[in-house]
Amino acid sequence: MSTLSITIIQTGLFWEDKTANLEMLEQKINSIREKTEIVILPEMFSTGFSMNPENLAEPMSGKTVEWMRRIAAEKKIILTGSAIIEENGKYFNRLIWMLPNGQYGIYDKRHRFAYAGEDEKFTAGNKRLIASAKGWKINLLICYDLRFPVWSRQNVSSSEDEALEFDLLIYVANWPSRRVHAWKTLLQARAIENQCYVVGVNRVGDDGNQHHYSGESMVVDAMGEVLYHKEEAEDIFTITLDKAKLDSIRAKLPFWKDSDQFNIFNE
Numbered sequence: 001m002s003t004l005s006i007t008i009i010q011t012g013l014f015w016e017d018k019t020a021n022l023e024m025l026e027q028k029i030n031s032i033r034e035k036t037e038i039v040i041l042p043e044m045f046s047t048g049f050s051m052n053p054e055n056l057a058e059p060m061s062g063k064t065v066e067w068m069r070r071i072a073a074e075k076k077i078i079l080t081g082s083a084i085i086e087e088n089g090k091y092f093n094r095l096i097w098m099l100p101n102g103q104y105g106i107y108d109k110r111h112r113f114a115y116a117g118e119d120e121k122f123t124a125g126n127k128r129l130i131a132s133a134k135g136w137k138i139n140l141l142i143c144y145d146l147r148f149p150v151w152s153r154q155n156v157s158s159s160e161d162e163a164l165e166f167d168l169l170i171y172v173a174n175w176p177s178r179r180v181h182a183w184k185t186l187l188q189a190r191a192i193e194n195q196c197y198v199v200g201v202n203r204v205g206d207d208g209n210q211h212h213y214s215g216e217s218m219v220v221d222a223m224g225e226v227l228y229h230k231e232e233a234e235d236i237f238t239i240t241l242d243k244a245k246l247d248s249i250r251a252k253l254p255f256w257k258d259s260d261q262f263n264i265f266n267e
Helices: 018-030 063-075 143-147 177-194 243-252
Strands: 003-010 038-040 078-087 090-098 104-108 130-133 136-142 168-172 197-201 204-206 212-220 226-231 235-242
Touching: 003 018, 003 197, 003 212, 018 063, 063 078, 063 090, 063 104, 078 168, 090 136, 104 136, 136 143, 143 168, 143 177, 168 177, 177 197, 177 212, 212 235, 226 235, 235 243
Parallel strands: 003 038, 038 078, 136 168, 168 197
Antiparallel strands: 003 235, 078 090, 090 104, 130 136, 197 212, 204 212, 212 226
């Protein structure tokens, strides 16, 4: 129970073409031969990072979520990634954590990328999703959230109501190559400061706005060491994370006890 196997799918995406993306991703998931427990897709995996939610958004009963439910059940995996969701007349960049039994958790992107107008089209989330798998606590976030360390920070508090603890941080992204140095640096920083594993899953190729993505998906351990990194090419990579190793690092280097205590109030 101390290990967790995850598969990263670093891929190009068809611009605003759900059918093509879901067919392509299903083929890639079907090609996985290693034993895996969690499969991670990029941000807005069914459309690309589009600011056209009026034409692309779906309800939670829509095509993309139903596809995730079917794949998770058939492959007996947890499947996660974000999609454009409409709810009560609002649009969300929503990460879905789909379990094999059809139950799911959601996280709505907190920090919208105003530079691209995401704040004008999408409603901000205000609640974290700390998922659980085989005894691991997993904090699930989206792309631009990576730049804001307080939202991603462990908070080991004496008060159970205020505590925020996790073993793994996952970021799903469409992070352009022109700013990829920040992506790589911050993934390592989040791992070091939180003493946890960090997984960042990015896309490759060009989108409909001619932005280029070089991928550079990464897996980083609690010491900031890079366990996996892939540049430019599409890739499907499975890795097994070891919680015993993580617990050993935290026991030998108990930096948490010196951390500042803080509270974040969700509005």
